[in-house]
Amino acid sequence: MKKTNPVFLNGVPELLVLRLLSRREMYGYEIVEEIRAQTRETLTFGEGCIYPYLHYLEAEKQVSSRRREVEGRSRNYYKLTPRGRKRLDELASEWKRVTSGISLLMEEQHA
Amino acid sequence: MPEPKYLAQLRGRLVDLGCPVFQVRRLVREVADHRDDLLRTAVVEGCSASEAEARADGQLGDPLELAERLTAVVRRSSWWGRHSFIGFGLLPVVVIPVLWVLLTGVGIWLEYAVGCGLNDDRLHAAAARPDGFRHICMAINGADYVAIVLVTLLFCWLTYRAAASFKWTVTACVVSALWALFTRVSIQPHNLWLGFWGTWPVHNIWTPQLIRCAVPLLILGVTYAFQRRTAQRFLESAAG
Numbered sequence: 001m002k003k004t005n006p007v008f009l010n011g012v013p014e015l016l017v018l019r020l021l022s023r024r025e026m027y028g029y030e031i032v033e034e035i036r037a038q039t040r041e042t043l044t045f046g047e048g049c050i051y052p053y054l055h056y057l058e059a060e061k062q063v064s065s066r067r068r069e070v071e072g073r074s075r076n077y078y079k080l081t082p083r084g085r086k087r088l089d090e091l092a093s094e095w096k097r098v099t100s101g102i103s104l105l106m107e108e109q110h111a
Numbered sequence: 112m113p114e115p116k117y118l119a120q121l122r123g124r125l126v127d128l129g130c131p132v133f134q135v136r137r138l139v140r141e142v143a144d145h146r147d148d149l150l151r152t153a154v155v156e157g158c159s160a161s162e163a164e165a166r167a168d169g170q171l172g173d174p175l176e177l178a179e180r181l182t183a184v185v186r187r188s189s190w191w192g193r194h195s196f197i198g199f200g201l202l203p204v205v206v207i208p209v210l211w212v213l214l215t216g217v218g219i220w221l222e223y224a225v226g227c228g229l230n231d232d233r234l235h236a237a238a239a240r241p242d243g244f245r246h247i248c249m250a251i252n253g254a255d256y257v258a259i260v261l262v263t264l265l266f267c268w269l270t271y272r273a274a275a276s277f278k279w280t281v282t283a284c285v286v287s288a289l290w291a292l293f294t295r296v297s298i299q300p301h302n303l304w305l306g307f308w309g310t311w312p313v314h315n316i317w318t319p320q321l322i323r324c325a326v327p328l329l330i331l332g333v334t335y336a337f338q339r340r341t342a343q344r345f346l347e348s349a350a351g
Contacts, residue, residue: 028145029145047172048145048177052180055138058188059188060188073144
């Protein structure tokens, strides 16, 4: 049976996508592959699920897209906007705050 | 080469859910690109063509579910999609009289501009000439009908752009029709009047405005037929 990401990871896809796009312009398939590779398959996206996220971020003007041809193949590339960068900073600091809080609790239990 | 069943199902469901054609085109093209990448990867990893197809479709997930999630995003991406009740249930009631006043104002301004402005003196004078008064009545009633038609068309277009369910198109048209049924515009030599049937001052009699009411319902029917035909043609052209 395919393992799915836990419920408490709600909101994490947004963070991951914004983080990846802060490095360079990417297309949907590339983003999914990159998440899989960089998290060593700890986190996986249903391949089609990336598009609702990307389109949501685009509607929120956090990313922008354009059709671009690379090596004979035309695809929709997404890149971060200034608003997306601001959102990424907010999400990243929130993520650090939450994970450090959880770590403290977990460490105390193990001590 | 025939279109893969996966993409045809995705496109068909998006159209059924009321996604505008230009959005469907983009969404399906993007998923098709992704599917193509998955196929290439599967072939490189040693799968046969049919195995690669099955694997790619499995990785993309259920096309009907994906269509629903994509449509939900399209809906959430506009104010109209997020606030359908306010936008399509309540706003037509407000916009019709506002537009009516604007149109009538423009009409009166134009009449002034061409040198036959509408004011009390002219109304009195026009009343003395049945032809002149009839023209003024026609202009005022014309503004009334144009307002109803424009508002109904505007809300039909907005529901389509927002990928709102067709029930919201029906709601907006029915609200416009009810407004048209229960209100009335009248011009007399001494007054210009817009109001509800209960406050009808002339003879204190209400006559239902059936023709006015039929206009938004007629537009609803035409919109439905137009959208069905557009969707049908789009699906046929995509399949062909």
